[in-house]
Ligand SMILES: Nc1ncnc2c1ncn2[C@@H]1O[C@H](COP(=O)(O)OP(=O)(O)O)[C@@H](O)[C@H]1O
């Protein structure tokens with residue numbers, strides 16, 4: 134395990150392997166507490182986070198033991214949002230397909246019967262996070278090959294004056310390079326098709342399955358087929374990468390196929406003036422039709 138504290142700043146995501154043995158929850162607690170202290174979280178918020186991360190880590194271990202499969206668990210911590218709306222996002226990744234049984238993360242939870250011996254961990258997460266929790270499909274950050282799995286996550290408010298991870302990217306090209314590097318570590322390396330228009334300070338990245346990210350004027354946009362476009366500032370590039378991977382894995386799962394080879398390599402940007410502008414820029418930059 135990487136026990137050295139990797140600073141969690143804007144635009145970086147701390148990621149650690151969690152062992153598949155009874156030390157799993159204790160190590161997750163220790164790592165969370167150290168990061169919470171670095172971020173100057175108040176005592177109560179930090180204690181709540183420690184309790185929640187402990188529940189999530191213990192759950193991956195139990196689910197793993199039930200299925201007799203290695204869960205390859207990882208702990209991820211990163212900052213989302215800016216100023217007074219900054220939050221610390223905590224995700225526990227595992228490679229177990231789906232949910233074993235019981236409460237599936239969501240906005241509401243079913244209360245465990247009063248005499249139940251188990252089934253309260255996610256109730257606790259729901260209460261302590263004030264409903265800011267959930268789960269989604271994704272890919273490992275540490276395997277280097279994009280191993281598929283899911284995360285269960287929660288988010289906590291943090292003080293607005295947290296450390297910035299260096300200057301924000303100066304150009305769309307720089308921002309896209311950060312995103313491209315992030316996605317490459319998650320197994321998308323050979324699949325990405327990128328085009329830059331430096332004069333227009335614009336960059337477009339086609340991931341797969343019609344999923345496209347484009348950066349322009351200090352904003353990163355994610356377009357997925359059949360979903361409204363979403364956008365973030367460059368301080369949230371970790372979140373953009375997270376959402377792109379989630380959208381990709383969800384699309385693949387919905388299509389009932391896990392063959393990345395089946396996924397389209399080109400994105401289509403149609404339907405809005407901005408999209409057409411990007412298409413034209415990409416055509417200019419690549420000399421081909423988008
Ligand atoms: N990471 C996970 N992967 C698969 N199933 C999970 C995971 N976390 C929780 N579950 C399922 O949700 C149920 C409820 O979890 P929880 O509320 O923590 O109660 P308990 O751990 O006491 O069973 C678990 O029993 C398990 O079946």
Ligand SMILES: [Mg+2]
Nearest residue numbers: 188192254255
């Ligand atoms: Mg539990």
